[in-house]
Amino acid sequence: MATTRDEHSYAQPDKVRISDLALDLAVDFDRKQLSGTATYTLEWLDPQATQLVLDTRDLTITKVEGANREGQWTPLRYALAARDPILGSKLTIQVPERDTSVRVAYTTSPEASGLQWLEPAMTQGKQQPFMFSQSEAIHARSWVPLQDTPGVRFTYKAHVTAPANAMVLMSADNDPAAARDGDYSFTMPQPIPSYLLAIAAGDLVFEPISRRSGVWAEPAMVHKAASEFADTEKMIDVAEKLYGPYRWGRYDLLVLPPSFPFGGMENPRLTFATPTVIVGDKSLVSLVAHELAHSWSGNLVTNASWKNIWLNEGFTTYVQARITEALYGNELAEMERQIDQEELAREIKSGEIAPADQVLALPALAGRDPDEVLSDIAYTKGAWFLQFLEQRFGRDTFDPFLRGWFDSHAFKSATSDEFVDYLQANLLAKHPDMVTPAELDAWLHQPGIPAFAHRAQSRNFGIVDAARIAWSAEGKLPPASITTPWSTQEWTHFLDGLPETLPVERMGALDAAYHFSGTPNGELAQRWYPLAVRSGYHAGDDAMAAFLQVVGRRKLIMPTYEALVKTPEGLQFARDVFEKARPGYHPITTASVAALLAKAAPVASAASAADAPPAVSSTVPAPAAPATGGAPAP
Numbered sequence: 001m002a003t004t005r006d007e008h009s010y011a012q013p014d015k016v017r018i019s020d021l022a023l024d025l026a027v028d029f030d031r032k033q034l035s036g037t038a039t040y041t042l043e044w045l046d047p048q049a050t051q052l053v054l055d056t057r058d059l060t061i062t063k064v065e066g067a068n069r070e071g072q073w074t075p076l077r078y079a080l081a082a083r084d085p086i087l088g089s090k091l092t093i094q095v096p097e098r099d100t101s102v103r104v105a106y107t108t109s110p111e112a113s114g115l116q117w118l119e120p121a122m123t124q125g126k127q128q129p130f131m132f133s134q135s136e137a138i139h140a141r142s143w144v145p146l147q148d149t150p151g152v153r154f155t156y157k158a159h160v161t162a163p164a165n166a167m168v169l170m171s172a173d174n175d176p177a178a179a180r181d182g183d184y185s186f187t188m189p190q191p192i193p194s195y196l197l198a199i200a201a202g203d204l205v206f207e208p209i210s211r212r213s214g215v216w217a218e219p220a221m222v223h224k225a226a227s228e229f230a231d232t233e234k235m236i237d238v239a240e241k242l243y244g245p246y247r248w249g250r251y252d253l254l255v256l257p258p259s260f261p262f263g264g265m266e267n268p269r270l271t272f273a274t275p276t277v278i279v280g281d282k283s284l285v286s287l288v289a290h291e292l293a294h295s296w297s298g299n300l301v302t303n304a305s306w307k308n309i310w311l312n313e314g315f316t317t318y319v320q321a322r323i324t325e326a327l328y329g330n331e332l333a334e335m336e337r338q339i340d341q342e343e344l345a346r347e348i349k350s351g352e353i354a355p356a357d358q359v360l361a362l363p364a365l366a367g368r369d370p371d372e373v374l375s376d377i378a379y380t381k382g383a384w385f386l387q388f389l390e391q392r393f394g395r396d397t398f399d400p401f402l403r404g405w406f407d408s409h410a411f412k413s414a415t416s417d418e419f420v421d422y423l424q425a426n427l428l429a430k431h432p433d434m435v436t437p438a439e440l441d442a443w444l445h446q447p448g449i450p451a452f453a454h455r456a457q458s459r460n461f462g463i464v465d466a467a468r469i470a471w472s473a474e475g476k477l478p479p480a481s482i483t484t485p486w487s488t489q490e491w492t493h494f495l496d497g498l499p500e501t502l503p504v505e506r507m508g509a510l511d512a513a514y515h516f517s518g519t520p521n522g523e524l525a526q527r528w529y530p531l532a533v534r535s536g537y538h539a540g541d542d543a544m545a546a547f548l549q550v551v552g553r554r555k556l557i558m559p560t561y562e563a564l565v566k567t568p569e570g571l572q573f574a575r576d577v578f579e580k581a582r583p584g585y586h587p588i589t590t591a592s593v594a595a596l597l598a599k600a601a602p603v604a605s606a607a608s609a610a611d612a613p614p615a616v617s618s619t620v621p622a623p624a625a626p627a628t629g630g631a632p633a634p
């Protein structure tokens with residue numbers, strides 16, 4: 001059990017701990033609110049303790065009660081502290097009788113940071129509104145008062161009412177055959193940390209993939225999604241062979257509207273996924289491998305606080321590659337590794353990630369938003385470290401070691417130090433002289449990527465490089481016989497290797513040949529549009545604006561906004577697009593774009609019109625827009 005202090009929670013779990021949560025909530029689309037009660041089962045650990053401290057953000061608390069031994073509810077005194085911009089408001093409840101049941105009645109704010117409320121026009125079907133949560137890292141407190149720290153786990157039950165035409169799902173035992181009647185009940189029997197609490201409501205239907213797996217989506221999307229994700233059961237099989245049984249019952253996917261700010265979120269039993277990975281050829285289903293991998297790394301063995309997040313994301317990125325390799329071959333896994341590693345190298349070189357944030361074992365993050373600190377270091381450097389260990393010790397040794405880590409820490413939270421102790425005792429001490437202390441230190445405590453790390457080198461990318469060089473030198477586009485078999489990864493590498501800017505005629509020739517402007521593939525769009533902006537190529541401006549208005553996944557749209565704000569005209573274009581897109585963006589995406597535009601404001605006032613819309617307040621906190629797009633998946 002992790003006892004280290006979590007600087008992102010007011011809770012005092014060493015004194016009293018929530019072991020079970022019972023929610024009774026009503027979904028009100030008109031008011032954009034959830035309201036109801038949260039009832040906690042408490043374990044009092046400190047014999048002197050008589051206070052329950054919870055995390056909240058922008059909640060209206062209407063009543064707090066405790067139940068005595070006879071089950072009679074009586075009001076408890078409580079105080080809601082002033083709002084901290086990062087942590088929210090501390091809720092202190094006086095529980096003089098140390099009741100084992102406490103109940104809080106509350107209502108969420110329409111601006112809750114962990115919920116997005118979408119008008120019907122922003123859905124695919126355009127008939128019904130949609131609502132979904134995103135609790136990681138510290139947004140669960142904006143829709144449930146909680147000990148909102150990954151160091152505390154609890155089981156939960158929920159009763160949720162909604163308009164009769166809305167299907168409600170949670171990170172729990174969703175029933176594929178549930179009647180859509182506006183009255184739903186859920187149970188999550190495995191203890192989970194608060195950031196895995198999740199809810200969604202809308203016009204959602206189900207299509208099975210296998211006995212224990214399937215897809216929930218809007219009716220127009222569900223079949224396409226089920227086809228794209230058809231290999232999910234095979235992925236579960238691969239992961240089970242490597243790391244032991246899948247312990248969560250069903251594994252379903254929920255496809256959200258394109259405004260979802262991330263690639264995916266590993267909500268247990270029900271991964272939330274962006275529709276932007278559904279490109280028709282399964283080339284981006286590594287996202288499913290990633291979210292599924294979290295069923296071991298993250299959901300089963302959880303980072304004890306957010307500074308330890310590489311234990312979630314680095315391990316998951318490593319496991320994801322193992323699943324991808326087993327199903328689709330090492331070449332695809334290697335292409336994805338090379339893309340990630342080169343991306344991280346660019347971010348380190350450009351100064352996008354401060355040296356202090358380039359270490360895996362991060363120091364305390366007090367005063368910083370965990371969403372802001374997260375970068376590709378946790379994902380790519382974390383996975384790279386495990387790959388280094390795998391290469392040194394061999395799979396015959398490393399695979400059982402990693403499975404042992406998951407088994408021995410199942411349903412627990414862990415710190416970096418605990419993993420390093422485990423590594424020392426169970427791998428390094430048993431095979432001495434394989435890894436030096438200096439090598440270990442380089443991975444865990446030094447910035448950058450160790451010089452001795454093995455760089456991924458895809459064979460297929462050699463062909464792509466040759467084609468690009470031939471085009472750069474002679475202006476000869478690679479023939480269809482070369483490019484037709486290219487997958488998303490090869491096109492990604494082709495675009496990644498182009499110069500910072502290209503002459504407009506060359507941009508036009510590329511666009512005419514390969515139709516990058518207007519591509520439905522967000523991985524290509526997020527590379528092509530910034531290149532177009534930097535190159536002054538405007539033929540695709542309308543398609544670019546449409547892309548920025550439809551998609552809200554941060555990883556895909558931030559590079560284009562970042563390129564746009566570098567010139568006064570681009571900044572104006574970005575502002576106009578943001579103005580139109582904003583009602584459809586998630587609060588997390590809105591905050592990222594607003595912060596970027598605010599930072600760019602002086603350029604505009606120096607260079608351009610007085611009638612520009614007022615700059616967004618510079619007091620907006622500046623959440624990073626890491627290329628990975630925040631805590632959940634790439």
Ligand SMILES: [Zn+2]
Pocket residue numbers: 290294312313316631632633634
């Ligand atoms: Zn992840």
